[in-house]
Amino acid sequence: MKVRVERDLLVESVAWVGRSLPSRPSVPILAGLLMEASEGQLTLSGFDYETSHRVTLPAQVSDPGRCLVSGRLVADIVKSLPHQVIDFSVDGAKALLVCGTSRFTLQTLPASEYPELPAQPPSSGVISSDVFARAVSQVAGSASRDDTMPVFTGVRMEIEGSTITLLATDRYRLAVRELEWEPDEPTVSATTLIPARALSDTAKAMTGSTLTLSLDKDAAGGDGLAGFAGEVSGGSRWTTTRLLDGSFPKVRNLMPEPDAIQTRVRIDTTTLVEAVKRVALVAERNAPVRITFTADGATLDAGNGDEAQASETIETHLTGDPVTVGFNPTYLLDGLHAIGTPIAHLAFVHPTKPAELTGATNLEEAPQTSFRYILMPVRLHN
Missing domain, CATH: 3.10.150.10 (DNA Polymerase III, subunit A, domain 2)
Structure with missing residues (x-):
């Protein structure tokens, strides 16, 4: 050689x-x-x-x-x-x-x-690698890193015709992303559970081309395979990953029904990100940031009377009832970074029920629903 x-x-x-x-x-x-x-x-x-x-x-x-x-x-x-x-x-x-x-x-x-590499499953369709990489990056961060519960370390991929839905949860937040693709069979229907880390690494490595997605239709988990192939600068790349076995939890009931929403808040994403970062500096590990949304704005608080405390008020646009809620600051920041839009839109059914975070390009635009980030509130102690 x-x-x-x-x-x-x-x-x-x-x-x-x-x-x-x-x-x-x-x-x-x-x-x-x-x-x-x-x-x-x-x-x-x-x-x-x-x-x-x-x-x-x-x-x-x-x-x-x-x-x-x-x-x-x-x-x-x-x-x-x-x-x-x-x-x-x-x-x-x-x-x-x-x-x-x-x-x-x-x-x-x-x-x-050296063991023989698994064969690439037959092609199921193609998708823009840049669109796919963006979608995976929005969702994969919400998957768990705890290997003792493998089902939560994966990204569930649901395919119905020309629509792919990606879902991931670690039981504290849920990320859902819908995107379009070009299936080889217009009526294709499939559901798989792909390890989040492998999916994320693959999506990042194959940007800049058309990505071919291949699924082993005969095995939904355990021995099933997902395959990805794409042309990148300087060559061609292929990868396969074994699918995760197990039943993904029924998480769609966590998403608020539009008719049940009592409070909607629109807020500048960068302003909220910076305020959360500052206030969270005094929060103990895993302690929530308390946010009170009213018609006069949002007040963020963290810390307790015996230690350091922080408070900051920022401008918001509220529709509906005032609400006070506690969020894990890291999980909230992850969601705000994932939406990738100038305006963040928060929807609440009740302070103790999951909140929905979506994005918009301006204050007048309706929130985009292709990506939804569902965040579980943290119980607040008076």
Whole structure:
């Protein structure tokens, strides 16, 4: 095997494939990066039995072949090299990497023992990768990071025809995002639960192109697969991830019915973000920020009488009854960042019931409903 490849392309590709390499592999061979050279291209692959990454980039191949090397070591080496072409060759059990005056000799691993990567499921349709990445970023942050409850660490993907709905919750907040796509079958209907971290990493890595979404229709969880493929600058990327098994909670009943809403508040998003950040400085860990919404504005309070306290009043536009509610400041800020609009719209049924956060581009516009962030209030102590 003998290959010449651009340094910057290799750095980016190795870094992305390295995301699927386990830091503490159950089987040592999984720490390897599989390199396969064929006419005009180099393919890099990584697999941890849950997620697989594969990327193909252009290369000058004078001797086709394949080899397996330490993924972490190669990643560290290539990103430290000067911006020159890299020559990579294999001779027996040794691999030689040359860039300018730098030379590295690496021990190869037995490529014959590397597990076969799962096949990409058949295409289900395509979507703009930028739109998909934005939608995933809005939702994935609301998934739990507690691996003891796997079902909450995933993003539920519901597909009905040309509409995809993404949902994620950690039991304290719920994020829901609807977006359009182009399915291969106009009447397609499917529901899957994809690990949030894998989905987020994939969406970020495949921006700037049309993304092909592939779902294993024969398995809804456990042994099922979701696949993603896209063209990026310098090559093609594919990834698969095993779906999560388990029943996602019935969360749609948390979203307030329009007829039940008693209070609506419109507020400048940046103003609210900065006020929450300032007031939360005196809040103890996990303590809520208390917000009182009236016709005269919103007053934010945090702290208690024995410690530091903070209070700030900002301008708002209220319709309906005044309301006082407590929010976890981190969860509230996450939602305000996720809506991504100049105006935030809060809707309340009751101070003790979930509040709905949506966005608008101006004070006169109706709130956008393609993204909804449902936030559970924190009980306040008088």
